[in-house]
Amino acid sequence: MRNVKSIYIAKGLVDMMPLNLAVLPWGILCGSLSIQRDFTALEALLMPLLVFAGAVQLVAIELIAGNASLATILLTTFIISSRHFLYGLTLRERMKNLPKKWRFPLGFLLTDELFAFSGHRRSYQNKNRLYYALSAGGSFYVTWFIWNLMGVLAGALLPDLTQLGLDFAIAVTFIALVIPGIKNLAILITVIVSGVLATIFHLWQWQMALIFASLGGMAAGYLVFQWQHGSKSVNKGTR
Known part of the structure; x- marks a missing residue:
């Protein structure tokens, strides 16, 4: 049983690896932009740890740096993140009977990337597939934080990285997610x-x-x- 569990965990890591690498420029952009908009290193790193949403991070950073009102920030980020509500509705029937120890972490890790891996009709249907989802989503969370950390360090040491066109990685990532669907x-x-x-x-x-x-x-x-x-x-x- 342990061997089967390990296989699913390893498969989740391997399957998510291309997307983990694809968002490297995006993560560096988020981290460096935070520093260049006068966020502290702690504030910049709390973004990927607590928010864990690339598009929302970029928009929120710019809005906060532009002294936008709290209502504007909350409404804008809510609209951008509203697609996750649809993700949750789509997977509700598969996950509604799971205990909270599974639903809460998987709900937090349910990014566009993990949702793209959830199209199989047997996704989340047994414990091994839950370990697969947790492994895939967890690896994305960890690598996203690492890329942001690299961006924070780069933003403090190097010139303005926002001029390098790293934001194109956002479009490339979503194209890679959409085309197979x-x-x-x-x-x-x-x-x-x-x-x-x-x-x-x-x-x-x-x-x-x-x-x-x-x-x-x-x-x-x-x-x-x-x-x-x-x-x-x-x-x-x-x-």
Whole structure:
């Protein structure tokens, strides 16, 4: 039994390793940006330890440095993180009967990356698969902190790292997460429409561009999904 458990733990580490490495520039950017925006080293390191959300970290750092109001910071970070609510709803049926000692740590570790690993129908269905998820998510948490730590050190010793284009790592990471999930026409339409709208709204300099693009993409994907299932129903009825 221990050997099986060790195999699942090792597999979680190995499977998450490419994504752990992919977010290295992103983590360094978060850490260095904190220092360059006059955060203390302790404050900069508490971000990955307590917040553990790359996009939220970057936005919160800029808002705090710009003396934004607490309400603005909370509302903005809430909107950016709202997708995690959908992640939780998606996995609720699989995890609702787990004891709190499993649900709480897995809920904290449920990043975009771990959710991308949760598509298998048997995810979280037995103890070994729980160890797999905990290993994958835990390794991402540890490496994310290490990359941020490197960024904090680099931010104190080197020139402004924000000019090196490290933020491109954010786009690359999400592209790597999204592409394998395009498994049908509805999802493909969702991705295309979201991308096109995000580009257009960004050019128009809309502050809520990402949110509107996401809603537009989801609406388009839902319409295609309904159309596909409606067509199937009609075809079955004519046979």
